[in-house]
Every structure is written in structure tokens, then in C-alpha cells.
Amino acid sequence: MLPAGERKLALWNMGVAYTAFLIGTLAGLLQVFIRNDALELPAWLDYYQILTAHGVLLALIFTTFFIFAFFISGMSKSIGAFGPKVLLWNWIGFLVMLAGTILATVMIVIGEASVLYTFYAPLMANPWYYVGLALFVIGSWIMGFALVGHYMKWRKVNRGELSPLFAFMTVTTIVLWVIACLGVVATVLFQYIPWAFGWVDTINVELSRTLFWYFGHPLVYFWLLPAYMAWYTVVPKILGVPVFSDSLARLAFILFILFSIPVGFHHQLMEPGISDFWKFLQVVLTFMVILPSLMTAFSMFANFERAGRKNGGKGLFGWFTKLPWKDLRFTSIFIAMAFFIPGGAGGIINASFQLNEIVHNTLWIVGHFHITVGTPVAMTFMGLTYWLIPYLTGRKFSNTMKKLGFIQIGLWSVGMLLMSTAQHILGLLGAPRRTAYSGYNGHESALEWFDGILTNHVTMAVGGSILFLSAMLLLYIVIMSAFVSPKAVEPHEFVEFPLAESDKRATPKILENWWLWIGIAFLLIIIAYAIPIAQMIQHAPPGSRGFITW
């Protein structure tokens, strides 16, 4: 068991994560019904207010707090107990993040910030919304640096040694996060806050969009890499095999630092202000992350096959049936991975320069991130939650809970399949995202979108309701394992943190040479961004005043 300090810290992070999850999924449920005109909101509540809450609370708050709970537990488990300083800074970071979260949420709830989680200028929210977001990022940096400090201490004591895989991956993810946030911090601190408080009159819109997306894409890797960490380090342990290849895993993570940041233009392919050449360059760089993704897929399936054969699986695919399907910890993550296959393929479509024209800002995109973040990432987190909370609280995880867990992931899969398939097809037909759908005055071609077998008004709502049911079941399990389930007494009743052995004898030392990789990352960023950003500043149009259009 971990020391009490880390357990408390991780549990608090988890608590905030699941509170956000509760409100966020409730918003999701309302959305599917409002879009179908099945529900009318009271005058003080607006669709876009709810959508902002949904995006912020699920995509930013739930993920980030959960990720830190996982990091804290795993770092303490893999490289040892935190010192008092590391603990203190983690708490400070947590409180700053929490303060930012509360501030931003209050602004959303009182209707002062219906600008969605992308807060594109010149929509102008209450300045305190931006302050809240800034505090949230700063808090995450403080926690991140505290964890890096813990890691550096380990390195000092174990000079010349490669760090354990979990710690290495945590540091990679934090490095990625800090570099990525530079963009959003720059725009929020130097553009949005002065402008929203009225210290300057106008804002350079195109520049703010570019700085936002410099951050916005690596943001998705900040969600994804912790899930990959579980796939690389936790799953093999559950399967009873060692990590497939330590060096491969580390290389994949390094490649994510290099190729997830200089690619933000692929979110801006349809807009002016950036010349085709620079857009295309970033499309090329975007495609590079296909390589580490394929590497990850390979090692996952290699592990599955190894484990299946070890358990007596014969023939080409016999090993598949021998996987531990009865183990909730495994099955949840397996389904999460399975969703990532169409998710990744959809991502290639989105990034494909011209193909993006077909799907940009349609419901396809919403379908896409529900089968990337909303399922592979979220369901991996659910799979981790089942054992992480009992592990942290020292409570039992009973058979009833396991059964409920299976129902929960089953419902989530079915709900998501329905909802995201409908969204993908609707998007291809042309239905836009981010609308309290109104039917465009009953326009014929708008009505046609909803004529299909899967794309009618009911399917998305049924999918969304099943998802919400699943979310409530999950929260029940969370509350039970946090507060109610009986304490474990016998040694076998204690839940373990499954962390696989990883053989690093063949791993090249250069993979842990941070300055080298951070240096190359900055070089790529400069190549991809320096000239277009300089142009945006030099050839800037007169800036925009703020608008409150909600």
C-alpha cells in the first residue's frame, strides 16, 4: 500500500474528477434531448451554456484530475514515497487547479462564459473565466513540476540508471503538457486577459486561434498518453507477461513529444491567414504520429498473443479466446483499445487536408472524439478506477461490484456505438456540430440528414441515455469503493496496483536524454510555427473588439 500522504492526495484528485464527470455527463444527457426538441430548458439555462459545461468538465477537468491521481499513485509505487516537499507542492498545485476549476465553472453556470471550451475570440467571456482557466493550467504545472522533482531525486540517487518505465512515461507526458500549454498560456495571459479586462481594446483573432490550437492538439495526447501508460505497463501485468519491449515503449513516447505539438494547423485547414504551404507542412507532421501509434498497436497485440499462448491458446487465433476476459480490469481496457481502431482511422481522415472539408465542424467530429477521448481514454480510466480507488482506500472490490462493472462498460460500449455511429453518419451528411438543432426552419435538405435508419432523432437520444445510465452506475461503483465497501483485512483481499516488469537492459540510454528530445521538439516547433506566426503578427489586420452574442 502507498503511504497515507499519497493516498489522500490521489483520492482528492479522483474526487474532483468524478464530481466533474457527474455534472458533465448530466449535461451530455440534456444535450441529446435538447437537440431532438424533446426537452425545453428554462429561460435561465441555455444549450450553449450546457455545452460549455460539458466540454470543460469532461474534456478538461475530469481527464486532468484523473490523470494526476494516476500519476501520483504510479510514481509513488514505481520510484518510492514522496518527500514532504513533493507532497506539499502537489497539494499547492491541486488547490490552485481546483480554484481555477471552481472559478471557471461558476462563470459558466452564471451564464457569463458560454464560449465553449475552445473560447474562440472575439467572443468575449467574463475575464474571470480566462483567469480560472489560467489558474487551472498553472496548478497542473505545479503538480507536474512536483512530480518531476520527485523523479529527479530518484535519478540523483540512481545515477546512470534508466528510470522505471512508469516514471519515464509520466515525465514524458508532463514534458509534453508543459510545452503544449505554452501556447494557451501565451494567448490567455497576453491576449485574452488584458482584452477582457478592458486594458487593451482589441485582440488579434487569427493569432489567438493559432496559439490555441498549438495547445489544442497536444492536449488530446495529454489525455491519451496516460491511457497508453496503462496499456503499456498495467495490462501486461494483468496478462501475466512482462512489458513487450521497454525500448519500443520509450521510443513511442518520445515520438509523441516530437510529433504531437507542431501540428495545430490541421485544426485550421479551412481558415484564412495561413498559407497552403504551412498548412500542408503541418499535415505531414500530423501524419508522423501514425508511426508511434502503429508501434503501440503492435506491442499491445504482441502481448495479447504471448499471454494467450501462455494460457494454452493454439493456432493462428486460438490465443484470443484464452485472454482473461473474466477480468474486468482487462476487458474494460480491451474494449477501450478496440474503439481506438476506428477512432484512429477517423483521425487520419480528419487530418487529410482536403478530406477535412467534408467533415470540418460537422457532427462527424463529435462522433470522432467520443470514440477517441470519450471511450478509449475514458474507458481506460474507468478500468483503472475499478482497482485504483480500492487500492487507495484499502477496501475490498466485491464480486457484486465486478458484475456491475461489466454491466457498466457494456452499457457504455453500446451507448457510445449508437451515439457515435449516428454522429459520424450525420456529419457526413452535413449536419453541423455545436447547435441546439433547430431544423433550419424545416429546410428540406436539413430534414434529410435525419432520415436514416441510424441517423434519426431517436438513435442519438437512446445512445445518450444509455451512456448516462452507465455513467451513474460508474459513480455508484466509485462511491461504494471510496466510502462504503468493507475494508480489506486478509492479505488476499487487498487490491493490487498491477505494474508489469520491464526489462531495460537493451534500452539505449539516449532515450532518457531529456535535453536532446526537448531540443528537437523545439526545433520542429520553430520550423512549423515561427514564420506563419511572424506573418500573423506583422500582417495583422486591425484587431477585434469583444462580442457577447449569447
Add this chain to the structure above:
Amino acid sequence: MHLHKYEKIWLVFGTVCLIAFLSIVGVNAFAHDHTPAGGIHTIDPEKVRETAPFNEPGVKQLDDDTYQAAIVASAFAYDGGETLEVPVGKEIIFKITSTDVVHSFTIDNTNVNMMVVPGQVTTKAYTFKEPGTYLIICNEYCGTGHHFMYTEIEVTE
């Protein structure tokens, strides 16, 4: 660093796919001129109504085969002159800008899907293949009226 034999095959396969995808996209873009909406013309967002071509929004014939449609987007409507009417089979150059927040100009059943950013002029050339009435919608969130922001374009023989 040790790599498994199958893994090498897998990575070579991946790399080849990557090169193939990117070549297709690249050739399409730069040899066949299939590039998405864009442009690097700036404009004062406060003076849109005084700046050509947006001082006279609407459709204008440039030469035998080319037309220009100048459109002003603002919360929550498009101004494209009296009626937006263009001929089928001719190249239409859409030019559009915003007087307030970010919008989009998305024509249903076509691949015209352009972001409209204040301070910038977005350009996209498109040739309609079928006559008819096309629905145009805003698919970038622009405020409470976002889902009411639409218009139509008449494509005639």
C-alpha cells in the same frame, strides 16, 4: 535497440502507407489545385461595409467562366446582396468576411466549408455541378442564434 522481425515488417508497412497517403494528398493539393478554403487578405473588421468587394455584397460576373460572390457574415445572418443566385457549371469564387465573431460558410451537399474570421477574407472557388437550391449554414458556434444562421443559394441553368 532490438526490434522484433515482425515489428520491422509492420513499421515498414506503416511507413510505406504514410508515404502513399501523403503523396496522394500532396499531389492532389499542389498539382491538381485541390486546396481547402483560405487566403491571406486582411481587412479592418470595423470597416467591412466600406471596403470592396463587401461594400456591394452579391454576385458579379468576372469573365465568361468566372463569377465572384462577395458575402458578409455577421451574427446571425449572411448578406449576399438581394438574392444569391449563380449559374451551374461556372467557377464561383466566394469571398467572405465577418463583421463580428467567427462564423462559417458551409454549403450543404458540396465541399464548400469555410471558416469566416474577422479581420480576414476567406476565399474558395467552387463549380456547382447540379442546379437547385442549396442550404447554407453556419457551422461554427457564434452565439445564441447560431442554429438560426442560414441562407440559401440558387444555382440556375
